[in-house]
Amino acid sequence: MPRPRVVALLAPEGPRLHDPQAPVVAADDAGLTRGDGCFDSALVIPVDAGGDDRQAGDDPGPTHQVVDLPGHLARLAASARALEIPAPDEAAWTELVATALRAWPEPGEATLRLTLTRGPESGGPPRAFVTLTERAAGRPQRGAAATTTRPVRAVTLSRGHPSDAFVDAPWLLGGVKTLSYAVNTAALREARRRGADDVIFTSTDGYALDAPTAGLLVVRDGAVLSTPTGGTGILASTSIGAILAAAEAEGRSARHELVQVADLLTADGVWLVASSRGPTPVGELDGRAVPVDDGLVADVARWAGF
Amino acid sequence: MPRPRVVALLAPEGPRLHDPQAPVVAADDAGLTRGDGCFDSALVIPVDAGGDDRQAGDDPGPTHQVVDLPGHLARLAASARALEIPAPDEAAWTELVATALRAWPEPGEATLRLTLTRGPESGGPPRAFVTLTERAAGRPQRGAAATTTRPVRAVTLSRGHPSDAFVDAPWLLGGVKTLSYAVNTAALREARRRGADDVIFTSTDGYALDAPTAGLLVVRDGAVLSTPTGGTGILASTSIGAILAAAEAEGRSARHELVQVADLLTADGVWLVASSRGPTPVGELDGRAVPVDDGLVADVARWAGF
Numbered sequence: 001m002p003r004p005r006v007v008a009l010l011a012p013e014g015p016r017l018h019d020p021q022a023p024v025v026a027a028d029d030a031g032l033t034r035g036d037g038c039f040d041s042a043l044v045i046p047v048d049a050g051g052d053d054r055q056a057g058d059d060p061g062p063t064h065q066v067v068d069l070p071g072h073l074a075r076l077a078a079s080a081r082a083l084e085i086p087a088p089d090e091a092a093w094t095e096l097v098a099t100a101l102r103a104w105p106e107p108g109e110a111t112l113r114l115t116l117t118r119g120p121e122s123g124g125p126p127r128a129f130v131t132l133t134e135r136a137a138g139r140p141q142r143g144a145a146a147t148t149t150r151p152v153r154a155v156t157l158s159r160g161h162p163s164d165a166f167v168d169a170p171w172l173l174g175g176v177k178t179l180s181y182a183v184n185t186a187a188l189r190e191a192r193r194r195g196a197d198d199v200i201f202t203s204t205d206g207y208a209l210d211a212p213t214a215g216l217l218v219v220r221d222g223a224v225l226s227t228p229t230g231g232t233g234i235l236a237s238t239s240i241g242a243i244l245a246a247a248e249a250e251g252r253s254a255r256h257e258l259v260q261v262a263d264l265l266t267a268d269g270v271w272l273v274a275s276s277r278g279p280t281p282v283g284e285l286d287g288r289a290v291p292v293d294d295g296l297v298a299d300v301a302r303w304a305g306f
Numbered sequence: 307m308p309r310p311r312v313v314a315l316l317a318p319e320g321p322r323l324h325d326p327q328a329p330v331v332a333a334d335d336a337g338l339t340r341g342d343g344c345f346d347s348a349l350v351i352p353v354d355a356g357g358d359d360r361q362a363g364d365d366p367g368p369t370h371q372v373v374d375l376p377g378h379l380a381r382l383a384a385s386a387r388a389l390e391i392p393a394p395d396e397a398a399w400t401e402l403v404a405t406a407l408r409a410w411p412e413p414g415e416a417t418l419r420l421t422l423t424r425g426p427e428s429g430g431p432p433r434a435f436v437t438l439t440e441r442a443a444g445r446p447q448r449g450a451a452a453t454t455t456r457p458v459r460a461v462t463l464s465r466g467h468p469s470d471a472f473v474d475a476p477w478l479l480g481g482v483k484t485l486s487y488a489v490n491t492a493a494l495r496e497a498r499r500r501g502a503d504d505v506i507f508t509s510t511d512g513y514a515l516d517a518p519t520a521g522l523l524v525v526r527d528g529a530v531l532s533t534p535t536g537g538t539g540i541l542a543s544t545s546i547g548a549i550l551a552a553a554e555a556e557g558r559s560a561r562h563e564l565v566q567v568a569d570l571l572t573a574d575g576v577w578l579v580a581s582s583r584g585p586t587p588v589g590e591l592d593g594r595a596v597p598v599d600d601g602l603v604a605d606v607a608r609w610a611g612f
Contacts, residue, residue, distance in 0.1 A: 003428035007333045023329030025338060027313045027437050032331060033421070034487035035341025083488070084495060115339070122309035131333050160471035160478050160539075162510065165464075171496040172466050173489055180486030181340035182389070183479055189390060190477040204468065233466075 004131035005110075008100040010088055015099040018129070025127055031117025035180030037126075038079035041276050042072040042238075044101070044110040044132065064101050066112055067275065067305070069094065071238040075177065076114055082176045085118050088128050100130050109135045111276045117179065135276070149301075151283025151292045152197040152272065154211070156261055157187050159233075163203035163258060166233035174233030184212035198272055200264070200285065203232070207258045210234045214272035217243060217279065218264065219296060223253040224303075232258070239275045239304055246303035265289075269296045278306040310437035311416075314406040316394055321405040324435070331433055337423025341486030343432075344385035347582050348378040348544075350407070350416035350438065370407050372418055373581065373611070375400065377544040381483065382420055388482040391424050394434050406436050415441045417582045423485065441582070455607075457589025457598050458503040458578065460517070462567055463493050465539075469509035469564060472539035480539030490518035504578055506570070506591065509538070513564045516540040520578035523549060523585060524570065525602060530560040530609075538564070545581045545610055552609035571595075575602045584612040 007018040018024060031037035044064050066072070073090050080087035088096070097112065104110060110132045117127040166174030173180075187199045200216060201209040209227055210216045215237035218225045224247040226240045244254040264270050270282040270290050279300045283292050313324040324330060337343035350370050372378070379396050386393035394402070403418065410416060416438045423433040472480030479486075493505045506522060507515040515533055516522045521543035524531045530553040532546045550560040570576050576588040576596050585606045589598050 001334075001427045003426070004334050018333075021332060023331050024333045025329050025331060026327060027324075027330045027421070027435060028307075028310050028439075029338075030491070032335075032338050032423075033345070033419070033485065034491050035485050036488050036491050039339070083492065113339070115333070117338075120309070121307045129333060133334075157477055158471075158475055160467045160475060165466035165510070169464055169466060171463055171489065171492040173492050176488075178486075178488040179338065179341050180484075180488035182342050182482075182484040182486035183477065185336070185340050185342050186389065186477040186479050204471070 002134045004133045005105060006100045006103045006132040008096055008103070008130050010092060010096050010128040015096040017099065017103055020131070024129055025117060026120055028121045029117050029119060029127060030121050031115070031127060031179050033121060035178060035182070036083070037085065037115065037117035037179040038076060038083055038177050039113060039115045039179060040072045040076040040079070040177055041274075042069060042112045043067045043275050044104070044112050046107065046109070062098070062101055064104055064110065066097060066101075068238055068242070069097060072114065072275075075236060075238060076116065079176045079178070080116055082170065082173060083118070083178065085116060085126050087116055087126065093128070096128065096130055100132050104132050106134060111135055115179070149278070149280055149297070151281040153195070153284040154198045154200050154272070154282050155191050155194050155196045155286050156202045156208070157190060157199050159201040159203060159209055161203060161233070162205045163207045163209070164231040167231040172233060174231070175229050175235055177235055187212045200282070202261050206260055208261050208264055211272045214274040214280070215240045217271040217273050217300065218259050219268040219300070220259065220263065222268065223255070225255060225257045225259055228256040228258060237273060239273045239279070242305065243273065243279070243300065243303040267291065269293055269300070271300055273304065279304045308440045310439045311411060312406045312409045312438040314402055314409070314436050316398060316402050316434040321402040323405065323409055326437070330435055331423060332426055334427045335423050335425060335433060336427050337421070337433060337485050339427060341484060341488070342389070343391065343421065343423035343485040344382060344389055344483050345419060345421045345485060346378045346382040346385070346483055347580075348375060348418045349373045349581050350410070350418050352413065352415070368404070368407055370410055370416065372403060372407075374544055374548070375403060378420065378581075381542060381544060382422065385482045385484065386422055388476065388479060389424070389484065391422060391432050393422055393432065399434070402434065402436055406438050410438050412440060417441055421485070455584070455586055455603070457587040459501070459590040460504045460506050460578070460588050461497050461500050461502045461592050462508045462514070463496060463505050465507040465509060465515055467509060467539070468511045469513045469515070470537040473537040478539060480537070481535050481541055483541055493518045506588070508567050512566055514567050514570055517578045520580040520586070521546045523577040523579050523606065524565050525574040525606070526565065526569065528558065528574065530558050531563045531565055534562040534564060543579060545579045545585070548611065549579065549585070549606065549609040573597065575599055575606070577606055579610065585610045
């Protein structure tokens with residue numbers, strides 16, 4: 001992964017830029033000692049300069065913007081509430097992001113990561129910072145033909161719990177985008193060990209849940225489906241919300257519904273969806289082919305705004 | 307929790323002390339962004355000056371020592387292997403710990419925390435550091451009468467998985483002391499909300515597992531029992547290993563065996579065991595009394611070396 005080019009911290013006196021290579025949290029910060037904090041990631045795209053009516057001499061304005069920043073800030077706020085971390089408000093985050101965007105030196109797209117930790121275990125305020133990183137090479141740029149996305153090979157790995165494990169168990173932090181992602185990264189290493197690119201997590205009662213860093217989208221009998229949040233513990237995905245809404249607006253049936261793992265192989269198509277990389281079709285699951293329909297791939301990319 | 311008084315880093319040129327309040331990892335360190343790393347904690351005690359035969363003018367030698375440092379380093383090495391993080395070897399860790407101990411300014415006991423992160427996501431070596439922190443007030447000091455320990459009130463909270471969830475699922479990182487502890491700290495907050503001090507995690511099939519930052523010890527019908535590691539996903543505890551060995555040496559039956567939650571209420575006694583605080587008897591579980599036998603409490607403290 002490329003190195004972050006811009007880091008901005010929310011200091012007591014307001015947002016300030018920080019040397020991207022300099023350390024940012026102390027040895028006893030709970031975000032580091034316990035993975036006790038939350039984050040969110042969003043896509044940063046160039047502002048379309050065409051069609052504006054600015055005059056010479058006007059402030060050129062920002063060169064980049066975050067796709068659905070309010071949606072990501074709302075999800076981050078929900079994560080912070082679940083963790084009971086007193087979080088900066090939306091205006092403070094927005095100013096922090098603007099500070100980072102003004103320093104972004106690249107013409108292309110970037111990934112914005114917003115991080116909030118509980119702060120030092122010895123006491124002290126939560127730590128809030130954002131990073132901007134070039135999007136990894138090979139990822140589809142927004143507006144590029146989605147059909148150039150190579151389908152990925154995925155493996156199924158058990159998440160170890162039934163699909164209703166998170167009902168009435170808020171301490172399990174279902175749906176919270178915490179910094180405690182070691183299992184997610186271990187699952188991705190297991191996938192590579194098996195010669196695959198990614199993972200679809202499964203419940204002990206046989207359902208497909210989500211992926212380590214992406215949500216799951218399934219089109220089956222024409223209906224556009226994604227895993228319910230809540231009792232399953234999976235994260236709400238801002239991108240999947242957008243896809244379901246756009247599919248519904250085109251007259252598709254679109255809903256949250258659990259899908260059995262076995263039914264993935266006979267679906268119309270299966271996608272992993274993350275806002276920082278767009279919808280990626282799954283072409284192979286545990287070594288068996290999953291249908292990839294170019295027309296449907298283009299539909300899903302369009303629904304996602306890619 | 308008190309602030310760490312000493313922080314030492316393993317730099318490329320060897321161990322060096324670090325300002326305890328200065329940041330220690332970069333914004334893209336996987337230990338921070340993903341809780342992708344591991345740690346271990348150990349008790350630091352004064353070296354007993356009595357009975358030595360040092361002459362005036364000799365190097366006074368270290369004032370403090372770590373209880374079972376090799377045991378903790380072995381567990382840390384096992385955690386690093388499970389995470390596939392290339393870790394410093396035992397000699398390098400030992401030298402790093404010695405560097406920290408030489409700087410420890412207090413006469414009393416301390417907690418040593420050893421941390422290893424995967425390092426920057428953009429590439430670069432793993433990050434290894436240790437901290438020394440005063441032991442929190444009110445914790446029994448080693449050698450003090452164990453019966454002064456107030457029994458704690460615990461609540462049971464589901465861990466969301468069956469007791470065999472981790473069989474053949476190494477990506478779930480069972481038994482690995484990772485930095486991804488957000489659920490553990492959330493469970494402790496839930497306990498406080500319920501007016502309790504601590505948590506006993508339970509499996510969906512009704513067994514008692516462990517506590518968020520401690521192992522579980524049960525004495526039942528005279529036998530000394532602790533949760534099996536492996537398929538349960540719980541951490542191996544160096545302190546519980548020591549207790550089982552000492553109990554067996556005194557002629558007790560001592561073994562790893564799953565105990566049903568309901569059987570905790572009728573046990574001879576129940577303890578939460580962590581090396582940094584010694585064995586703590588549980589006096590109440592979900593508002594119901596758990597037997598606390600002073601003689602047995604003294605036995606368990608002795609077995610633990612407290």
